[in-house]
Amino acid sequence: MSFKTYHPIVNFIYFCAVIMFSMFFMHPVFLGISFICSLLYSVMLNGGKAIKFNIIYMLPLMLFAAIINPAFNHDGITILFYLPSGNPVTLESIAYGIAAAVMLVSVIMWFSCYNSVVTSDKLMCLFGKIIPALSLIFSMVLRFVPKFKAQFKVIFNAQRCIGRNTSKIKNIIKIISIMITWALENSIDTADSMNSRGYGLHGRTSFSNYRFDGRDTFAVIYMLALIGAIITGAYSGFLDVRFFPSVKAAGLSPFYAAYLLLCLFPVIIDITEEIKWKYLISKI
Amino acid sequence: MEIFNIKNLTFTYPLKETPALNSINFNVSQGEFITICGKSGCGKSTLLRHLKPQLTPHGKFSGDIMFKGRSVNNLNLRDAAREIGYVMQNPDNQIVTDKVWHELAFGLESLGFDNNIIRLRVAEMASFFGIQSWFYKSVNELSGGQKQLLNLAAIMAMQPEALVLDEPTSQLDPIAAVDFLETIKKINREIGTTIIMSEHRLEDVFTMSDRILVMDKGEIIVNDAPQAAGIKLKQMGHEMFFAMPSPMRIYAEIENDNNAPLTVKDGRNWITDKFKNINITEETDIIHESKEDVLIKLKNIWFRYEKNSADIIKDLSFEVKKGEFFCIVGGNGTGKTTALSLVSGINKPYRGKIDINKKYKCKIGVLPQNPQALFLKNTVELDLLEITPDKDKVHEMAEFMGIADLLGMHPYDLSGGEQQKSALAKILLLEPDILLLDEPTKGLDGFFKRKLAEILKSLINQGTSIIMVSHDIEFCAKYADKCALFFDGSIITTGTPKKFFSGNSFYTTAANRMCRNIFKNAVTCEEVINLCKINL
Numbered sequence: 001m002s003f004k005t006y007h008p009i010v011n012f013i014y015f016c017a018v019i020m021f022s023m024f025f026m027h028p029v030f031l032g033i034s035f036i037c038s039l040l041y042s043v044m045l046n047g048g049k050a051i052k053f054n055i056i057y058m059l060p061l062m063l064f065a066a067i068i069n070p071a072f073n074h075d076g077i078t079i080l081f082y083l084p085s086g087n088p089v090t091l092e093s094i095a096y097g098i099a100a101a102v103m104l105v106s107v108i109m110w111f112s113c114y115n116s117v118v119t120s121d122k123l124m125c126l127f128g129k130i131i132p133a134l135s136l137i138f139s140m141v142l143r144f145v146p147k148f149k150a151q152f153k154v155i156f157n158a159q160r161c162i163g164r165n166t167s168k169i170k171n172i173i174k175i176i177s178i179m180i181t182w183a184l185e186n187s188i189d190t191a192d193s194m195n196s197r198g199y200g201l202h203g204r205t206s207f208s209n210y211r212f213d214g215r216d217t218f219a220v221i222y223m224l225a226l227i228g229a230i231i232t233g234a235y236s237g238f239l240d241v242r243f244f245p246s247v248k249a250a251g252l253s254p255f256y257a258a259y260l261l262l263c264l265f266p267v268i269i270d271i272t273e274e275i276k277w278k279y280l281i282s283k284i
Numbered sequence: 285m286e287i288f289n290i291k292n293l294t295f296t297y298p299l300k301e302t303p304a305l306n307s308i309n310f311n312v313s314q315g316e317f318i319t320i321c322g323k324s325g326c327g328k329s330t331l332l333r334h335l336k337p338q339l340t341p342h343g344k345f346s347g348d349i350m351f352k353g354r355s356v357n358n359l360n361l362r363d364a365a366r367e368i369g370y371v372m373q374n375p376d377n378q379i380v381t382d383k384v385w386h387e388l389a390f391g392l393e394s395l396g397f398d399n400n401i402i403r404l405r406v407a408e409m410a411s412f413f414g415i416q417s418w419f420y421k422s423v424n425e426l427s428g429g430q431k432q433l434l435n436l437a438a439i440m441a442m443q444p445e446a447l448v449l450d451e452p453t454s455q456l457d458p459i460a461a462v463d464f465l466e467t468i469k470k471i472n473r474e475i476g477t478t479i480i481m482s483e484h485r486l487e488d489v490f491t492m493s494d495r496i497l498v499m500d501k502g503e504i505i506v507n508d509a510p511q512a513a514g515i516k517l518k519q520m521g522h523e524m525f526f527a528m529p530s531p532m533r534i535y536a537e538i539e540n541d542n543n544a545p546l547t548v549k550d551g552r553n554w555i556t557d558k559f560k561n562i563n564i565t566e567e568t569d570i571i572h573e574s575k576e577d578v579l580i581k582l583k584n585i586w587f588r589y590e591k592n593s594a595d596i597i598k599d600l601s602f603e604v605k606k607g608e609f610f611c612i613v614g615g616n617g618t619g620k621t622t623a624l625s626l627v628s629g630i631n632k633p634y635r636g637k638i639d640i641n642k643k644y645k646c647k648i649g650v651l652p653q654n655p656q657a658l659f660l661k662n663t664v665e666l667d668l669l670e671i672t673p674d675k676d677k678v679h680e681m682a683e684f685m686g687i688a689d690l691l692g693m694h695p696y697d698l699s700g701g702e703q704q705k706s707a708l709a710k711i712l713l714l715e716p717d718i719l720l721l722d723e724p725t726k727g728l729d730g731f732f733k734r735k736l737a738e739i740l741k742s743l744i745n746q747g748t749s750i751i752m753v754s755h756d757i758e759f760c761a762k763y764a765d766k767c768a769l770f771f772d773g774s775i776i777t778t779g780t781p782k783k784f785f786s787g788n789s790f791y792t793t794a795a796n797r798m799c800r801n802i803f804k805n806a807v808t809c810e811e812v813i814n815l816c817k818i819n820l
Contacts, residue, residue, distance in 0.1 A: 121383065132393075142382035146424040151657075158657035161628060161650035162671070162714060174660045182656075185696050189377035195338045197391035197439065198365030207389040207402040 002273055003266035007216040008122035008208075010223070015114045017227050018263055022106050025234070027241040027249055029256055031102045037263035038109035044270060045116045058108065062101040069097030075244040096243040117266075121209070128206030135206060144183075152179055219265075226262040230255060285352075287446055287478050288312040288335065293347035295330060300343075304330045306502040308347070312446075312480060317472045319489050320482040322499035322524065323731050324699050328482040331499070332450050335480065337364040352445070366395060369444035373451045373727075375431035379423050384415065387423060387434055391442040405441045413437040413467065429460025433467065440471065447471065449481040454700070454727040457616055458755045462488055484729040487529045487794060491546045498524055511544050527730045530794040530809050537813045538820070551798040555816075559802050564819055566803055576606040577641055579718060579749050580627065585636035587626055596622045597633065598773035604718070606644070609740065609750045611760040613791065614770030620753040621653070623770070624720050627751065649716030653723050655707030659695035664706050667695060671713040678713070685709045685739065701732035708739065719743065721752040725759050737763045761785050761793045761807045782807055 003011070022034040042050040071083075076092025083089060120142060128135035155175050156166055164171050194200075233239055233255035241249040261268075293308040304327050312318055320328050333339045334349055337356050349356045351368070372378050381387050388406045397405075410416050413433055418426065426434065432452060439447070449468070453461035465485070469492045472479050483489045490496070496513040498506040505522070506513045511532075517525040518536045525533065531551025535544040538558075545551040580603065587597040596619045604610045612620055625631045626638070628650045640646045652658065661667040664687065668678045682688045685705045690698060695706060704724060711719065725733050733756075740750060740763065753770075754760055760767050760781065767784040768775045769791065777784065785792040785807045786800065795809045806812045 124386075136381070139381040139383070139386060143379065143423060146422075147376065150424070154652070154654055155657045157630065158650075158652045158654075159660075160630060161652060162658065162711065178660045181694075181696060186374075186377045189372060189374060190380060192339055193372065193378040193435075194380055194390075194394075196336055196365065196370045197442070198362065198394035199390075201362055201365065201394055201396065203396035205393050205396050205398060205402075207386070207393050207399060207406075209385060209403075 002270045004117050006219055007210050007212045008125045010216050010219045011117050011122060012126055013223055014265060019107060019110050022103060022110060025239055026099055027239045028099060030239060030259055031099055033260050033263055035102050035106045038106045041113050041267055042109045045113055058105045062105050065101035065104055066097040069100060070094045077245045092243050092247055095247050125208035125210050128208060132204055132206040151182060226258050229258045285314045286311050287314050287352055289350040291348040293349060296344040298343050304502050308504055310504060310507055312478060315476045315478055317479045317492060317494045318497060319493040320497045320499060321484060321486060324701060324729050326499045327502040328499055329450050332448050332482055335448050336368050336370045339370060366442050367445045369439035369447045371435055371439060371449040371452050373454050375428050375435060375455055378435045379431060382422055384421050384423060384434060385419055387438050388441055391438060409437045409441045429456050429463060432456060432464055446478040451482050453485055461485060465489060486527050490529050510546060511542055514544055515542055531798050533809050534812050538816050548794055548798045555799055555802055562819055564802060566805060566815060578603045579606050579641050579644060579646060580604050581639040583637045585626060585633045587631060587633045596773055600774040602775055604749050604751055606749055607744050607747045609744055609765045611764035611767045612753045612770050613757060613760055613767060618770050619773045620770050621722055624722055624753055628720055644717055646718060647716045648718045649711040649714050650720045651708055651711050651724060655703045658707045658710055662694055663692055664695055665691040668710055668713060671710060681709050681713055700727040717748060719748055719750045723754055725754060725756040733759060758793050
């Protein structure tokens, strides 16, 4: 239905591209696009939680980053005023601080989107193709941790039943020590189970639930075309920006549109799907 | 066609004098359903492990094991992995990956199938086993029964010729166990897979099996069709006869031919026929109300885990007297275990009162569902010494529980029954007046259950009160002083076992279901047999 349901490779290429571009391009228009799109998408994905998170953590972080730069960086030609220490505060260093803060926050927001789109299943599908053993270990760890936690709780409660004070470090250490024995003991069973199902035979494959279909091909071509265009633009100097000694950025170019289309890609997909759905429902 | 031929198999574990398996001979035909039974420690698991080359234990081995005419030792690992499936006891430990769909695919990945074939096989298995609704779940969200079903499905996805199962239902509650066994039968019937299974839940398995192998001390003592096997055990006077289904045991005590009924239905027909023209004399149940003091009394207890969650315990009231054995039976998730935690004081009710008799100390000992959770040390002895430094007391207790020869062993190396006894020893060293037991008979065979009952009886004679939560109706019927049915957070009815079970029509023993229209108050096999003998 949405961008989330596309093949993991599509998701992965998209996030690689937007996160890389957000980190490398300091052009104010590009920063703005990246910031707005990441904010939009994170709110679409996580709803109210994202808004709350952005206001509580991202806003102060942004202000902090914007203030800290002019306090230590005194380059630039437009001097606004002097600090008590005698150092100048310049317009350029404020501009640079704001740009860096926007960049930092957009990258964090992109990662929060990445987290809710690229789940452990998808990651495993991606790496299973390249290194099957690694993806299996990853999956076994994800199996082991909740199992270990559950058993810890069982032993913890059982010890409380026989009157052991479980808040004492000494007793906790005893429990942890028996937990290690428990884990080793049970891993023998697991090893038997793997062995009896042919683990270790030559030519192991990695199964994934995801199928690469027509819309995935389209999405990959669409993204690669835009990425290609943006990289060409960057090489030909259309995205250049200079902060010191004075701020100078490259002017309007079609690459703005390319970047906007790339960053908005999941938002566009989700919204068109939503409209289509409403339309189909209304026809019934 | 014969799928397994076992000839003269003798096997000795390293550093052991006596062989674990002694000249075993038997054949298994394609599509047969074979059940292996015997006391724990009789060599069932060792035998089953020999049928799967990857799991064969180390030790001194002689004889031949042929799979489809080839020796299993010459079988290449790929064929061995694919054609012989093996399901173990513990549902949790067999699961390797974190997602249901991934677990189903695991064996096929190992065998190197490509994505399309795996997708088809996984889809097939998910449909056959009814896994669709939890296909994308994490395995740690599943119940025990679902986990074991998943293990079975993951193996069936490799399309094995033969399926070997080592007590697959021992960790499951009765309802999940019956579900699981029905699935095994379905596989046997509809796919034609050969089944070799060890099991001690014989009431359910007997009617499904084509053949029963009974093992004792590493040897096969009976190898016959279910009915004949039961009669043979009776003639041998073997204690495994007590593990046979109730209709068969009652029949074998009365008649002397080979037509013993296996199901409650057949048993009922037989007994109705037998007593057609006979007037039944039956003593009515005399209720001795015990005159002992009430030790603990729960009055209108309400409990929920979180402020906004649903009530788990609703208006629960009951009382337990000194030296009384109080059993609580009931379905899964009705709050039985939670009720125990309220009595033990781990959880506190938000309404109602728990009165404890001030005349006694009323120390409470709790045996959790998983007795393993009580052990912390490297040997049983050190574990017991943890409770009291008094060595003589520990040895006395070990003697009383019959675990004196296990003191030097690691608690995790003990069998289920031995762990249960050691854990109980640890609890008893606390000298409790009230003992709370949470499904103590889970995974125990009949022999260990009788041992446990003896221990509990002698505790009661010493004046200890016992509150037990259990699924094991037969056990409660036989030994309890009072039984209670738990449903939807409170106790629906309470009574002596006779009154309680003869009043229920579904939640009662097999012997009672079979004979209820003839004998009004008979609940256990022994009572029915007695009444039969008196009235004939």
